[in-house]
Amino acid sequence: MDIARILITAGEPAGIGPEIIVKMAQKPCTDQLVVCADPDLLQQVASEIQLPLALTELDLDAEPKPHQIGHLWVIPCQLKRPATSGQLNQENSAYVLETLGIASDLAQQGLVDAILTGPVHKGIINDSGLKFSGHTEFFAERCGCDKVVMMLATEGLRVTLATTHLPLREVADAITPELLREVITIIDRELREKFSIQQPRILVCGLNPHAGENDHLGNEESRIISPTLAELNQELDSTLIGPLPADTAFQPNKIDKVDTVLAMYHDQGLPTLKYKGFGKAVNVTLGLPYIRTSVDHGTGLDIAGSNIADIGSMQYALQFTQDLIQRRRQS
Numbered sequence: 001m002d003i004a005r006i007l008i009t010a011g012e013p014a015g016i017g018p019e020i021i022v023k024m025a026q027k028p029c030t031d032q033l034v035v036c037a038d039p040d041l042l043q044q045v046a047s048e049i050q051l052p053l054a055l056t057e058l059d060l061d062a063e064p065k066p067h068q069i070g071h072l073w074v075i076p077c078q079l080k081r082p083a084t085s086g087q088l089n090q091e092n093s094a095y096v097l098e099t100l101g102i103a104s105d106l107a108q109q110g111l112v113d114a115i116l117t118g119p120v121h122k123g124i125i126n127d128s129g130l131k132f133s134g135h136t137e138f139f140a141e142r143c144g145c146d147k148v149v150m151m152l153a154t155e156g157l158r159v160t161l162a163t164t165h166l167p168l169r170e171v172a173d174a175i176t177p178e179l180l181r182e183v184i185t186i187i188d189r190e191l192r193e194k195f196s197i198q199q200p201r202i203l204v205c206g207l208n209p210h211a212g213e214n215d216h217l218g219n220e221e222s223r224i225i226s227p228t229l230a231e232l233n234q235e236l237d238s239t240l241i242g243p244l245p246a247d248t249a250f251q252p253n254k255i256d257k258v259d260t261v262l263a264m265y266h267d268q269g270l271p272t273l274k275y276k277g278f279g280k281a282v283n284v285t286l287g288l289p290y291i292r293t294s295v296d297h298g299t300g301l302d303i304a305g306s307n308i309a310d311i312g313s314m315q316y317a318l319q320f321t322q323d324l325i326q327r328r329r330q331s
């Protein structure tokens with residue numbers, strides 16, 4: 001079996017990302033795990049949580065080797081300032097984005113099979129003067145993709161988002177026929193290609209309470225969502241159901257019958273997903289030229305340095321990434 005090379009970015013250096021990576025290094029894995037981060041930071045965290053860690057700089061020309069417990073391959077990237085757990089420092093924001101840029105470029109060149117990102121802190125990156133709304137948008141821009149789609153998945157539920165990191169005030173204006181057409185087309189294609197689902201069924205939420213209540217509580221459903229779904233139901237070989245009221249769209253008898261629920265905005269879809277599966281869910285970007293996954297949680301600044309960060313989501317995301325790589329190789 002060909003060994004895959006999976007590149008993990010350590011994310012915010014003051015958060016729980018480095019700790020989770022050091023803990024992951026202690027677990028078995030059949031593929032090669034490479035981390036893009038400051039090696040001194042990884043060693044510092046390993047020593048703080050008293051776990052063994054050997055690092056070897058990656059030779060990109062060498063064949064991938066299976067993971068060895070307590071060891072990681074590393075693509076070094078230097079912090080600007082030493083990191084202290086739980087204390088953000090905007091001087092390290094450029095470092096965080098540098099790791100993402102390196103990862104994206106290597107994935108685009110086919111030198112790694114997938115990117116798995118550790119959590120970053122959007123606020124501190126913006127505080128440093130660098131515009132950043134999330135990995136999803138960063139990688140899309142880096143790859144020149146007009147549109148990509150955020151999906152979070154856990155056992156029994158995949159949630160996709162029509163809009164991602166957008167202030168709520170701007171969401172209604174963003175829901176246009178063009179946006180829905182692009183998003184649903186990507187979901188339709190990627191459910192087939194990445195998940196081997198031949199005839200995807202997509203449940204689409206309304207935007208307004210009770211899906212607009214016959215236009216008495218907003219009319220985006222009748223003006224925009226319903227007509228677009230009707231057109232796409234003719235054009236695509238997918239089944240689009242909706243728009244349905246979001247408050248009851250996630251009942252088990254509904255989600256069991258579909259392949260994803262498309263929510264109109266971040267907090268319409270993700271609270272349900274994270275209630276159902278926080279700690280055993282993955283974030284995957286649909287529509288990029290490479291496989292990109294992430295953990296379901298953020299930087300956990302409140303627990304960073306306490307050695308209590310749970311690696312469940314990273315483990316789930318790693319297994320999910322390996323499955324995506326295998327499926328792509330078989331297609």
Ligand SMILES: NC(=O)c1ccc[n+]([C@@H]2O[C@H](COP(=O)([O-])OP(=O)(O)OC[C@H]3O[C@@H](n4cnc5c(N)ncnc54)[C@H](O)[C@@H]3O)[C@@H](O)[C@H]2O)c1
Binds near residue numbers: 117294311
């Ligand atoms: N993939 C990513 O890069 C990603 C994902 C979500 C949030 N974020 C960012 O992270 C920052 C903090 O966000 P937040 O506070 O809303 O969410 P968070 O996920 O960092 O924390 C929410 C709560 O969950 C706990 N928690 C999170 N991960 C945990 C783990 N692995 N083990 C045990 N407990 C864990 C935290 O201690 C906290 O109490 C924000 O800047 C946000 O944008 C990044």
Ligand SMILES: N[C@H](C(=O)O)[C@H](O)COP(=O)(O)O
Binds near residue numbers: 270294296
């Ligand atoms: N929306 C994601 C979540 O709530 O888990 C998180 O902010 C990360 O998004 P990116 O992968 O775009 O950074």
